[in-house]
Amino acid sequence: MSIAIRLRQLRKTFGDVVAVDSVDLDVADGEFLTLLGPSGSGKTTVLRMIAGFEQPTSGTIELAGVDVTEVPPYNRDVNTVFQDYALFPHMDVLSNVEYGLKVKKVPKAERRQRAEEALASVRLADYGSRKPSQLSGGQRQRVALARALVNRPRVLLLDEPLGALDLKLREQMQVELKELQRAVGITFVFVTHDQEEALTMSDRIAVFDAGRIAQIGTPVEIYEHPQTPFVAGFVGVSNLLEAGVAATLLGRQGLWSVRPEKIRVMLGSVSPEGNERAAAGVIREVVYVGMSTRFIVDLDAGATLIAVQQNSHATSSEVNAMRGQRVTLMWNTEHEIPVGS
Numbered sequence: 544m545s546i547a548i549r550l551r552q553l554r555k556t557f558g559d560v561v562a563v564d565s566v567d568l569d570v571a572d573g574e575f576l577t578l579l580g581p582s583g584s585g586k587t588t589v590l591r592m593i594a595g596f597e598q599p600t601s602g603t604i605e606l607a608g609v610d611v612t613e614v615p616p617y618n619r620d621v622n623t624v625f626q627d628y629a630l631f632p633h634m635d636v637l638s639n640v641e642y643g644l645k646v647k648k649v650p651k652a653e654r655r656q657r658a659e660e661a662l663a664s665v666r667l668a669d670y671g672s673r674k675p676s677q678l679s680g681g682q683r684q685r686v687a688l689a690r691a692l693v694n695r696p697r698v699l700l701l702d703e704p705l706g707a708l709d710l711k712l713r714e715q716m717q718v719e720l721k722e723l724q725r726a727v728g729i730t731f732v733f734v735t736h737d738q739e740e741a742l743t744m745s746d747r748i749a750v751f752d753a754g755r756i757a758q759i760g761t762p763v764e765i766y767e768h769p770q771t772p773f774v775a776g777f778v779g780v781s782n783l784l785e786a787g788v789a790a791t792l793l794g795r796q797g798l799w800s801v802r803p804e805k806i807r808v809m810l811g812s813v814s815p816e817g818n819e820r821a822a823a824g825v826i827r828e829v830v831y832v833g834m835s836t837r838f839i840v841d842l843d844a845g846a847t848l849i850a851v852q853q854n855s856h857a858t859s860s861e862v863n864a865m866r867g868q869r870v871t872l873m874w875n876t877e878h879e880i881p882v883g884s
């Protein structure tokens with residue numbers, strides 16, 4: 544496996560603010576890596592340092608084995624796609640896509656052909672003569688992608704590129720972008736604060752917490768084996784069982800979690816069978832969200848857990864009537880996951 548990007552002890556301070564601290568990261572060639580974290584956790588600053596727009600306070604950046612820490616942005620084999628597209632409004636779509644090649648003095652016939660190929664790769668082959676203002680938000684974002692892809696960079700950096708799109712379009716673009724990345728085989732580094740987006744698209748996710756990487760791993764590793772309470776809480780609903788409750792309820796030491804979709808809500812008092820665990824409590828709140836219902840349950844043992852059930856049969860009035868009822872929460876013990884602290 545060759546390494547496209549290698550960050551070592553990367554640090555960036557702005558005055559007193561430590562934006563990025565002690566970041567070590569290897570991104571493999573052709574990998575889709577997501578930097579996930581809350582606002583202000585340092586994701587964008589890492590991306591800008593890889594692009595060369597920001598100089599690290601200390602540490603090194605290698606691209607394909609070459610130290611580029613001191614190399615200016617235009618001499619790095621990377622391209623960046625921003626949330627706001629930054630298309631030229633007076634140029635048509637094809638000219639927008641061709642622009643970078645024109646600057647690089649690529650001959651006209653070649654640049655036309657490459658621009659058309661890039662537009663076809665984002666399914667906009669027939670839109671070359673339109674102005675950006677004549678496109679939808681999703682189409683504009685695809686033009687921005689084509690404009691980056693036309694340069695055939697080894698690495699594409701994407702800073703919340705779907706942030707301006709409505710939810711439906713955003714979900715559609717997530718699938719498209721992942722397919723495109725697979726097809727072109729370029730290394731993608733993708734910044735988002737949306738955990739579902741990260742889980743959907745990434746080969747691996749680096750979860751950022753206050754300028755540091757709290758955990759890095761595949762979506763399954765991050766979701767099923769969170770190494771800190773922060774990761775458990777940021778990626779999904781944490782449902783933490785603190786040491787005291789875990790000891791009483793599970794007979795286990797340390798901090799544990801059970802994901803909400805693994806928990807069944809049964810009315811009344813039910814005894815567990817086989818590998819099941821049962822926890823008695825009272826439904827404090829019911830949140831009907833169309834496809835599913837979220838139950839917030841105060842357990843007799845002391846913790847509060849959230850359980851999510853598909854609304855395959857139940858109606859909204861049925862689930863709403865469950866507020867205040869005594870219930871038994873049931874889950875399989877294999878879904879009890881340890882959370883590192």
Ligand code: ATP
Pocket residue numbers: 557560561562563580581582583584585586587588589736
């Ligand atoms: P968001 O999702 O909101 O973009 P982020 O995780 O990308 O957040 P960064 O933009 O990298 O976070 O910011 C990390 C920290 O560095 C924040 O505290 C931010 O205020 C600070 N910061 C970033 N850029 C600058 C700057 N040019 N000058 C001063 N402080 C900055």
